[in-house]
Structures are given as C-alpha cells and as structure tokens.
Amino acid sequence: MTDTPGSRRVGFARGYANRAYQQLLFAFGVVLFAGGSWLVALRGSMYYLLAGLALALCAWLRSRQPARAAQVYAGLLLATVVWSLAEVGIDGWALAPRLLFWLVLGAGMLASWSRAVPRLAAAATLGAIGVGLVAHEAATPRPIDPLLRAGVRAVADITSAAGPAAGPRGATALTHSAATADDSDWRYYGNEPGGARHSALDQITPSNVAELELAWSYRTGDVDTSLQVTPLKVDDTLYLCTGGNDVIALDAATGRERWRFVSGAALSAAILKACRGVAYYRVPGVTGSCAERIVTNTIDARLIALDATTGRRCAGFGTNGEVSLLNGMTDAQGRSLPGYYYVTSAPTIVRGRIVLGGWVSDAQYWGEPSGVIRAYDAVTGRFAWAFDMGRPDRSTEPGAGERYTPSTPNSWAPMSADEELGLVYAPTGNTTGSDYYGALRRPFDEKYSSSVVALDVETGRVRWSFQTVHHDLWDYDVAPQPVAVDLPGPTGVRRALIQATKTGEIFVLDRTNGTPLFEVAEMPVSTTGAVREEHVSPTQPASIRLPSFRGPDLDERAMWGLTPLDQLWCRIEFRKARYDGVYTPPGVTPFIQYPGILGGIEWGSVAVDAERALMIVNASRVANYARLIPRAEADAQGRQPEGLGGHYGQRAQQGTPYAVSNPPFLSPLGVPCQNPPFGTVSAVDLDSGRLVWSRRLGTARDSGPLGMPSLLPFPLGTPNIGGSVTTRSGLVFIGAAQDRYLRAYDTESGHEIWKERLPAAALATPMTYASRDGRQFVVVAAGGADPRIAARSDHIVAFALPRSRSSRAH
Secondary structure, three states, rough: OOOOOOHHHHHHHHHHHHHHHHHHHHHHHHHHHHHHHHHOOOOOOOHHHHHHHHHHHHHHHOOOOOOHHHHHHHHHHHHHHHHHHHHHHHHHHHHHHHHHHHHHHHHHHHHHHHHHHHHHHHHHHHHHOOOOOOHHHOOOOOOOOEEOOOOOOOOOOOOOOOOHHHHHHOOOOOOOOHHHHOOOOOOOOOOOOOOOOEEEEOOOOOOOOOHHHEEEEEEEOOOOOEHHHHHEEEEEEEEEOOOOOEEEEEEEEOEEEEEEOOOOOOOOOOOOOEEEOOOOEOOOOOOOOOEEEEEEEEEOEEEEEHHHOOOOOOOOEEEEOEEEEOOOOOOOOOOOOOOOOOOOOOEEEEEEEEEEEEOOOOOOOOOOOOOOEEEOOOOOOOOEEOOOOOOOOOOOOOOOOOOOOOOEEEOOOOOEEOOHHHHHHHEEEOEEEOOOOOOOHHHHHHHHOOOEEEEEOOOOOEEEEEOOOOOOOOOOOOOOEEEEEEEEEEEEEEEEEEEEEEOOOOEEEEEOOOOOOOOEEEOOOOOOOOOOOOOOOOEEEEEEOEEEEEOOOOOOEEOOOOOEEEEHHHHHHHHHOEEEOOOHHHOOOOOOEEEEEEEEOOOOOEEEOOOOEEEEEEOOOEEEEEEEEHHHHHOOOOOOOOOOOHHHHHOOOEEEOEEOOEOEEEOOOOOOEEOOOEEEEEEEEOOOOEEEEEEEEOOOOOOOHOOOOOOOOOOOOOOOOOEEEEOHHHHHHHOOOOOOOOEEEEEOOOOOEEEEOOOOOOOOOOOOEOOOOEEEEEEEEEEOOOOOOOOOOEEEEEEEEOOHHHHHHO
C-alpha cells in the first residue's frame, strides 16, 4: 500500500479507535471485577468477577494478539449465554440485560474476525439466538403466575386461556350488593354502593370493540394537579372534579360543558393534589333547587354541596353550601397545620348520611391530626356522628378546647356501603406519624389499623372489623375500596365483601359480621432485624383459597437492570440488605420491602363481573429499599416534618426514635431492580378461587432509563394506579399503566383485543354509560402522573362505536 498522508490519517484513526476500544474493555473489566469481588464477598454470584477478568484479559490481548482476544471474548459470550439461561430460562426481559450488552460491546471484535471465525461465529450465532429469544419473549404476551403459596391448590393450565363462554361461568352467577337506579347511568364511584365496577351495558362487545373511536374529549384546564377522577353519570349529565377541586358538569352525549364550580381550594399546602370523585344525592320527596345535588370534598378540608342542575351552592347545606372539616382536627400540640388533613376520595352517601375519612400526611410526626371517620346529614350538612378510635364511647364532636384523638389510623381510600344492612365499609391505614415504628401505638391503634371496619351508618358504632396486617410496620394501609357482592353458597346466597390489599392478599368476608367466607390462615413471618424496643407480629393473615398478587419472593437471580453494570449494582444492594420475604421487619440496617408501598393492589381495587363470577385484579410489583434512621442521625441530616422545615419525602417520624428512608428499589438508571413484570392484570374465578388468566399490564413504550421513554412496544408490565371496569358483554376496560393507552381485554380469555393511544397515562378508573339515544360510551381521565413518571394532561376522553354502528347494535 502506498504511504500517503490520507492512508496515514486512516491508520492513525484506526489506531486511536483501537486504543479507545481497548481502554473501554479494560474499564468495563475493572468495574465488573471490582463489583464482582464485592458481590462474592457478600456470598453472591461469581459470574461478574470472572467476566471482569475475561474482559480485562481481552483488553490486554487486544494490542498483542487480536485474534486471541476475539477468541476469549467468544468464550465469554458463550459462557454468558449458558449462565443466563441457567439463571432465568427463556424469559426475554430477564435475558436482555444479560446478553444484549455483550453483543453490542463485542462489535469491536469484528476487526479480528478473520483469525477467529469458528469460535466467534459460533458464539455470535448463539448470542443472536439469545437476542432472538429476548425479542420474541418480550414481544409475546405471556401468562404470569401470581404467587401460589403452599396450601393453595395448583392452577390448572393457565398458559392456555379458555375461549369465550356462552353465558355465566361456574355453577351460579353472582349478584351485586345493589342494583343501580338505571343501568345506563353510573351514579356511584364504583357504579353501585358496593363498588363492583360492573356495568350491565352490552352494546360494545368483544366482536365490535375494535371499532371504538374517539367520541369527544374535554380539557379541564387544570394541568398542575393529578387528574385521577372517575366521573359520575346521572340522566344526561356527567359530573367530575379536577385535582384542584373544581366541579364540572358535561353533556354526557357531546362532552360540552354545562357548568363549572370554581372551588377556590388552597392548593399550596397539599402534597397530593387529587380528587378521585364526587357523590350524587337526590333528596327524597323534594323538587326544585338542590333536590338533586353533587357533594364534593376538597384538599383544603371543606365539604361542599352543589345544585346538580346549575352548579350553584346549596344554601341550606352548612354555611353557604359548605362545611369545614377542620373542627377538632388539631394535632397533639393544638396546632392546625395546613396540608396535614384533607380528603381525596369521593364521599360515600348512604341512608342520607355523607360519610368520609381523610388523608393524613404519612410518617411525619407522632401526634398528627386524627384519622377520625365522620358523617354529616346530606341535606343540611349537620354533623351526625364520629368514629374516633380513641374515644369509642363518644360519637359527638369535640367541645371547645378538645380534639379528636391524634395519630389514629385514618381512612383515606374509597369506602363502600350496603343500604339494606345500614353499613358503611371503611378501609383503614396504620397509625399516622409512625408508619415504620410501632412501639408508641395504643391498644385501639393496634385493633383497627390496616383493617376494614364496618360502621353502623345511623350511629357510627363498629359492627365488626377485620385486620389485614397485624402491627403494620410497612405502611400497608388498606387502599382498595371494599367490594360488596353476593356469592352463591350451599345454603343460599352469602353476602360477601371482597377486600383487596397492598400486600397482594385478597380476603373474602361475610359483610354482615366480618367472618371469612374463604379460609384465612395465620402465616409465620420473620421477626428478626427489628430494633430492640419494637415488637413484631410472628404471623400475618393469608387468604388460603385465593392466589396472592404480591409476586414471587425475590432472590439475587431476580435482580434486573438494563446492562450487566446496573444489574451488578442491584445484586450488591440486594445482598447488602435484609430480605426474609414479605414482612421483613424494619431495622437500622437496610431491608427490602416487597411488595413496596405502592402494593400489591392500590386504590383502584378490583372489579367483579357478576355474570361470569370473575374478579379482575390489577397489581404492581415494585420493591422499596428502606431503613430506619436513628434520631441523632436524622437530626444531623436535617430531616424535619413537612411544614416544619422539611418536606413530605423525608419521612421524619418526629417524636419517635427513628426517621425512615424508603425510596423505591431502583438501579442507577432509574429502572426497578427486580425482573419484570412490574404490573399485571388478572382474572380469578370466584366459584373456585382459580386463577383463570394473567397478563403483563402495559408496555415499555413510555418508560425507560432516567425517565426517558424507550418507545419499545413490547409488553413489559408497568407499575399501575387506577382500576378496571367490566361489562355484561364480556369486556374489561383499563388504563392504569404508565404507557398512554386505554385497553380492552376479553373477560373470559384475557386476550387484549383493543387499545387506543391517549394524551397521557390514564392513572384513573374508567367508567361506562349510555346516552339517552342508547349510545354506549367508555370514559377515562387521561391525566398522567408525577412528571418524573409520565407527562401530565387535563383530558377527559370518551370512546364509542360509530353512530351508525351503535344504532344498529342498540
């Protein structure tokens, strides 16, 4: 070859690129060797140490014996494929970080291809097969088994989903706790007082759902809050609230605004700016102004009644249409701090009583405002009763200078009711101010925390309660709305209450007395690792007949990441922490909480298809990496309660010996440290307790490393917030996932048969109704979420069949 300036420049460039590639190999090798050595010292896998040595050897051989370096790399790739398959089998998402990185990094070895063809070709071929498996497995929807603990009978052939059935499933179809006044309406937060989220409408079917089109959309104008509302539909009007507590009435057929009430809610102090729903009430025997009213509660602690026709305040309700919810809500020091108490869930109206609890800021300080549950007259707004756990014999309001008992378990999630029984079912959290430290709790805290409590709607007295977590040290507050359905039994209909939980357990209780209808056993759990002054319950309730939706227990092989580097980081962190399965006790050394504080099952709860006796469950699988921080250390870090010099994320637990740190267990690239799926949607047969199908909920399209969307349309299963709705025709509609889609699944088979792109993620529960001309609509709030997770929006979106198609279906 002629030695020319151009050839010299090319040779120099090649030499520079080769040296840079060599240094890159060496750097990765050093990192893997160092991290792998640490992992081995923690009794973890030796793979990363050996891979680091092999990579460093490749770097050393690169400038001396390039073909030999390629052969070593081929051996590393071959060993990696074998190791990966041995660890996780054929699982595309689990294989991806183990294989793709090495194939990309090995591209630079092609310069040494000629002298290493046989070995490198074989390894590259095997690697390509591995990549093909990754892509195929990631792109193929696969059934996902929830955890089936010992004692639950095996699930029969869930990998082959059943086809659509003709008519009801099982021996007898279920019935709901109460019917709606009109099947075309959606008059309660969960469509009926019992919250089953099932509609009798059947115009949209599995055979025509693919024809759904955008019917209308409405923008609330409020993009600075969380839009998580499920609207109500009464007659020809849709009612909803914004995250800032404005109430809006829309024409149900066109989406045109009829009126808007501007609440003027003070937003600055509220950590969670959300309103998940309003309530409708018709005053018996009354006509005219406010005979029909919309009741809403606000994030600055007010209860407001509006005329359903005009949106004007109901003058006879409280003072100028509103009631303050701050009476008696001072803390243990007599302070009324903004943002420490307010209501985000829709109020519950039963037998003319408005019943509500409230959100009390988590884990900030011992002595926070009370978790009292109160009732008010739906016509006048007058106080009716209070359930204050620390004052069980006093249902009246506190007198001058008095307060409701501070730091009691609160009830912030949606409630449900049984009009006939005169009961309201309140899910409760744990003792506010000390979520991860229980030594200060009182007997009444221990009795009612993390429970479902049945209250007499006339008196506020407890009829019964059932505890889902004993001495809750993990913030496993009961977030899902209780669901009332009637189950067929050998001696007749059994009035049931289904209580899902953040732990992934689902309890089925007799709603008249709280006794389990499906067997519940006490499961032994770990008690080691807690701080000296703490006591830990040695057992926790487990629902034996139903599968658990907490996900399989973690181990080192379950650690994930986008590359071997962040996967190694996750493995090291896992080995450094204590993890004894679910209910690992909190302590001053790091521990893994799984399920994390998102759940399991969140406030979206479950939906029940009565015709098919199927329960639809969407759940999340994301761990938290937590530890208790001794008070001296917390003070040195400046951890203070929100509003007192700190912020909500600090979890100060002031007034106790420990603050707490409990961030999600994420890799340095911001992805969960355990294998996907991170969210599922499933169906359970309520006749047999059998898991019928389970699917990953959500794709990777709108999520990815460092908060950037990956644009990958493969089913991943994302963390989810919100719930589902079922229809008589055999459809499940759900948003909830982090990608921007509303989906429809075939209720019987679990096949995804329709999805539509939304302006933002629909982290809310959809609803369905029929307009006066018989056209069925499906409506969801596409509001997005925390900007770090998904873009926010202010859209209410409605879908329907084309008018010509819907008129034929009708």
